[in-house]
Each structure stands twice: as C-alpha cells, then as structure tokens.
Amino acid sequence: EDPDIILVGEMRDLETIRLALTAAETGHLVFGTLHTSSAAKTIDRVVDVFPAGEKSMVRSMLSESLRAVIAQTLLKKVGGGRLAAWEVMIGTPAIRNLIREDKVAQMYSAIQTGQAFGMQTLDQNLKELLQKGLITRQDARARAQHKDAFT
Known part of the structure; x- marks a missing residue:
C-alpha cells in the first residue's frame, strides 16, 4: 500500500524513528508521539537515539522534513476538570x-518570538491560561520551563 499519512503511536526506538524520518523524506505526512516536555527536548530526543556518526545527517533530515512540533501537558482546571x-x-x-546547526538551546527564544508564525512557548500559553483564570499560579509554576516567571 502507499499511504499519504502515517501515524506512529510511539517513537521510542532507533528503528521506529529511522522509518518515520525516511517516510517523511519521501513525501509522506508523518505524525508521531514522544514523551517530552518541550519542542527542543523533542528534537534532542530524536537526534540522541542515533549513533554519534549519524547525528549530523539526522539533524539535516529533520531540518528538511519537520513541519511542526506540539508539546502538551494536562493541568487541573479551576472549578474542576482538566x-x-x-x-x-x-x-x-x-x-x-x-x-541543522545543532543550536537547540536557542530554540526557546526563536519560539518565543515566533508568534507571527503561530508559535508559542509553553510558558506563554500557561500565562494566558493563568490570566483567564483557568489554572492556578501554583499549577502553572509546576509545569513552567522558566519557573521564576510565575512567582
């Protein structure tokens, strides 16, 4: 079969990640899940699975085929629910x-200033939810990447 869209439930091992990257490079739309807490950590996790000699190639592959990363976390909602x-x-x-240049540490700043492209950091979204009264400051701080912004 020749699928247009591929959903990879869990991308935990080298073989699965390699197959997902190859599929993306050949024009398939690939959705995959990883247990990470941020977009930058997602990139690091994918690259770190590969042997040292392949990391540069994998960064290049990711830079060409990656369209988006969405990291999410569930929080208690004020008044009940999540x-x-x-x-x-x-x-x-x-x-x-x-x-491509292995500057993942700078990614947070790029996301933070990329709102015109539809980007937002988790902290930006937590601040928005806090301002709307949907979550508590304590819960926002517990999940924030930069906790000092929620004191």
Missing part, C-alpha cells in the same frame, strides 16, 4: 537552521 497547555514550534527557516 485542560491542555501547548507549546507550538513551526518549522520556519530560522528553526530549521537551528536544528
């Missing part, structure tokens, strides 16, 4: 360059 907070990273030329 709601999700998201970090959204779009594969803009700047993001692609950071991936």
